[in-house]
Amino acid sequence: xxxxxxxxRHEFRMAAANKAFVILTxxxxxxxxxxxxxxxxxxxxxxxxxxxxxxxxSSAVPGAAEALAAAYEGMGVEVSVxxxxxxxxxxxxxxxxxxxxxxxxxxxxxxxxxxxxxTGVDATMYASTRAILGAFARELxxxxxxxxxxxxRGILADAPFEVLKIGPEGNEESKTxxxxxxxLFVSLSFVMVLYxxxxxxxxxxxxxxxxxxTSKTVEVMLSSVTSRELMFGKIFGLGLAGLLQYGVWISVxxxxxxLVGPAFDLAVPASISPENLGWLLVFFxxxxxxxxxxxxxxxAASEDEHHLGQLAWPLLLFLIVPxxxxxxxxxxxxxxxxxxxxxxxxTAPLVMLIRVLVSDPPAWxxxxxxxxxxxxxxxxxxxxxxxxxxxILMTGKRAxxxxxxxxxxxx
Amino acid sequence: MLKVEQVVKTYETVRAVDGLSFEARPGxxxxxxxxxxxxxxxxxxxxxNIIAPDSGTIRFDGERLSESDKxxxxxxxxxxxxxxxxxxxxxxxxxxxxxxxxxxEARASIDAWLERxxxxxxRERKVSELSKGMGQKVQFIxxxxxxxxxxxxxxxxxxxxxxxxxxxxxxxxxxxEDGVTVLFSTHVMDHAEKICERILLxxxxxxxxxxxxxxxxERHGRNAVQLEFDGDAxxxxxxxxVETVVAYPRWIEVELKEGSESxxxxxxxxxxxxxxxxxxxxxxxxxxxxxxxxxxxxxxxxAGAGEALxx
Numbered sequence: 239x240x241x242x243x244x245x246x247r248h249e250f251r252m253a254a255a256n257k258a259f260v261i262l263t264x265x266x267x268x269x270x271x272x273x274x275x276x277x278x279x280x281x282x283x284x285x286x287x288x289x290x291x292x293x294x295x296s297s298a299v300p301g302a303a304e305a306l307a308a309a310y311e312g313m314g315v316e317v318s319v320x321x322x323x324x325x326x327x328x329x330x331x332x333x334x335x336x337x338x339x340x341x342x343x344x345x346x347x348x349x350x351x352x353x354x355x356x357t358g359v360d361a362t363m364y365a366s367t368r369a370i371l372g373a374f375a376r377e378l379x380x381x382x383x384x385x386x387x388x389x390x391r392g393i394l395a396d397a398p399f400e401v402l403k404i405g406p407e408g409n410e411e412s413k414t415x416x417x418x419x420x421x422l423f424v425s426l427s428f429v430m431v432l433y434x435x436x437x438x439x440x441x442x443x444x445x446x447x448x449x450x451x452t453s454k455t456v457e458v459m460l461s462s463v464t465s466r467e468l469m470f471g472k473i474f475g476l477g478l479a480g481l482l483q484y485g486v487w488i489s490v491x492x493x494x495x496x497l498v499g500p501a502f503d504l505a506v507p508a509s510i511s512p513e514n515l516g517w518l519l520v521f522f523x524x525x526x527x528x529x530x531x532x533x534x535x536x537x538a539a540s541e542d543e544h545h546l547g548q549l550a551w552p553l554l555l556f557l558i559v560p561x562x563x564x565x566x567x568x569x570x571x572x573x574x575x576x577x578x579x580x581x582x583x584x585t586a587p588l589v590m591l592i593r594v595l596v597s598d599p600p601a602w603x604x605x606x607x608x609x610x611x612x613x614x615x616x617x618x619x620x621x622x623x624x625x626x627x628x629x630i631l632m633t634g635k636r637a638x639x640x641x642x643x644x645x646x647x648x649x
Numbered sequence: 650m651l652k653v654e655q656v657v658k659t660y661e662t663v664r665a666v667d668g669l670s671f672e673a674r675p676g677x678x679x680x681x682x683x684x685x686x687x688x689x690x691x692x693x694x695x696x697x698n699i700i701a702p703d704s705g706t707i708r709f710d711g712e713r714l715s716e717s718d719k720x721x722x723x724x725x726x727x728x729x730x731x732x733x734x735x736x737x738x739x740x741x742x743x744x745x746x747x748x749x750x751x752x753x754e755a756r757a758s759i760d761a762w763l764e765r766x767x768x769x770x771x772r773e774r775k776v777s778e779l780s781k782g783m784g785q786k787v788q789f790i791x792x793x794x795x796x797x798x799x800x801x802x803x804x805x806x807x808x809x810x811x812x813x814x815x816x817x818x819x820x821x822x823x824x825x826e827d828g829v830t831v832l833f834s835t836h837v838m839d840h841a842e843k844i845c846e847r848i849l850l851x852x853x854x855x856x857x858x859x860x861x862x863x864x865x866x867e868r869h870g871r872n873a874v875q876l877e878f879d880g881d882a883x884x885x886x887x888x889x890x891v892e893t894v895v896a897y898p899r900w901i902e903v904e905l906k907e908g909s910e911s912x913x914x915x916x917x918x919x920x921x922x923x924x925x926x927x928x929x930x931x932x933x934x935x936x937x938x939x940x941x942x943x944x945x946x947x948x949x950x951x952a953g954a955g956e957a958l959x960x
Binding site: 240241244245248252453454455456457458459460461462463464631 | 722730
């Protein structure tokens with residue numbers, strides 16, 4: 239145990255006492271925000287897209303410019319009305335203007351409405367513009383047909399509709415589209431955190447074991463410790479580093495929820511709760527031990543990091559499949575597939591985390607899932623220590639996966 | 650005392666070690682000698698309990714090696730390796746700590762060794778900055794800093810310049826004088842000859858010779874002459890009373906046939922070579938190996954047991 243503790247301390251220091259680790263720990267939450275929330279946020283918010291630049295409008299149809307301006311300003315996009323098409327196009331080209339809208343005389347029945355853009359792909363901007371002009375065109379046509387626009391508006395108005403979530407105690411909770419989006423973002427962020435850290439730490443362990451071989455330190459180590467101590471020392475050392483990183487992230491998240499949110503009256507998503515953060519930690523630990531034992535074994539069997547990459551692709555697959563299907567799991571968290579994958583050990587941590595976040599899986603499924611992963615961790619660790627023992631001394635031979643599995647039987 | 654009895658290790662189809670037995674005693678330097686691939690490293694790894702023998706026993710003072718006994722052993726593997734990003738001092742402290750040494754004691758011992766090898770300035774430098782020779786000295790310190798009672802050095806001199814080799818030789822002799830059992834392997838017979846008390850000569854996993862060096866030489870001692878000269882000595886091997894010759898451009902070792910005298914050779918070469926040194930000697934280990942095995946130790950054994958499994 240004393241030797242194990244020494245290796246753990248050494249590996250922890252090697253992992254945590256470097257710039258990359260500190261930077262990742264500090265920037266991690268921002269990175270995750272950047273890859274999950276921001277793109278959707280930007281896509282739904284034309285103001286963010288126009289980046290404070292005005293949209294130029296030139297209209298030959300009375301009222302169209304005003305309707306556009308009112309709607310744009312409601313979205314936070316600045317507007318300038320112009321009669322000089324050449325200057326307006328130039329402004330679009332040099333980037334000082336986010337777009338240029340032209341409504342020709344006779345529109346909507348004879349003339350055209352045009353949206354000039356520099357890229358041609360700023361879909362959010364031109365989709366909003368099309369919607370605004372479409373609504374305005376309908377009003378014009380209704381007016382032209384001699385019908386009172388207010389009457390039509392009344393007829394076409396949305397009928398009331400509500401979604402209620404029934405909580406475990408029978409309490410009812412109103413859900414809106416925003417609630418769904420929020421749950422989607424939070425789940426997506428949590429799943430991304432879990433996926434990235436498990437993959438990162440798994441690969442770190444694998445690379446660290448390969449380095450032990452390529453730098454030839456392994457024999458010196460084995461002259462003092464057993465291969466099992468060496469392997470678990472590495473896993474626990476890096477695990478400790480991972481725990482530290484999660485500790486920082488979860489503290490930041492909790493501070494956001496408990497202190498910063500109320501203090502500045504910010505609406506912090508309700509799904510970032512201590513309970514959900516706790517589940518994130520539980521599934522991280524389970525997934526970490528499962529994947530890092532596997533990576534340690536494959537690292538020991540590899541000739542170099544390239545070879546490790548080749549051997550590790552099946553592991554990667556188990557992590558990527560749930561990630562690809564994440565939106566379908568979020569939308570139907572209790573489907574047969576989601577339930578099955580939330581119990582199958584290799585995919586359970588990611589899939590069960592999603593289910594816990596967006597739904598309320600039965601306690602027995604939760605227990606079965608955690609139990610199955612835990613049992614697999616034990617099994618994987620035993621398997622890995624056997625592979626590790628044979629593999630760590632093997633050089634000059636690029637073993638295939640099947641061959642590696644046979645080492646388990648080596649006395 | 651280290652006692653190895655009838656150890657056997659087979660890798661797939663290659664029998665790397667085939668029934669070796671020997672003992673190494675406290676306060677002696679024991680040489681495990683043989684060409685590359687003879688099974689030396691495999692034997693040392695089995696002693697170190699890094700790999701398990703298929704059969705046979707290895708005992709320390711009559712007991713099988715347990716994990717806790719590893720603290721009593723120092724090991725310099727053939728393939729040297731230290732964590733490249735770590736500092737020299739830290740690396741050595743880590744290795745000593747794994748052997749159970751307390752930090753202050755370890756520091757004192759490590760500092761003394763660094764001082765001795767003249768690399769004390771490198772304590773705070775990274776391992777990756779060390780030259781190959783310095784790296785080997787650091788590795789050597791890693792094997793001895795925890796004051797083991799047995800040290801196993803696998804090819805300790807390979808890749809070292811002559812000055813560094815002498816420093817290491819002196820350190821090994823000092824360890825022996827302190828009562829440490831020093832076991833080292835080499836394929837360079839000269840090294841063995843300089844410092845070994847007793848040797849085990851192995852080839853293809855089997856014993857060729859075993860015993861005190863002096864006795865071995867006496868047992869296999871026949872008439873041999875070492876000659877240093879200027880000129881072409883190619884004719885010597887054709888002389889009727891010459892058994893075998895180990896030849897270098899300006900140095901040869903000649904083994905004479907039984908019943909022949911060294912002055913016959915002296916008369917034969919006088920006038921044909923400019924002789925600078927002429928010495929009747931017991932044959933070198935190299936010579937003995939060549940005679941017993943039928944080829945030079947530098948040729949290796951070609952079996953390649955050490956290739957697939959680094960063993």
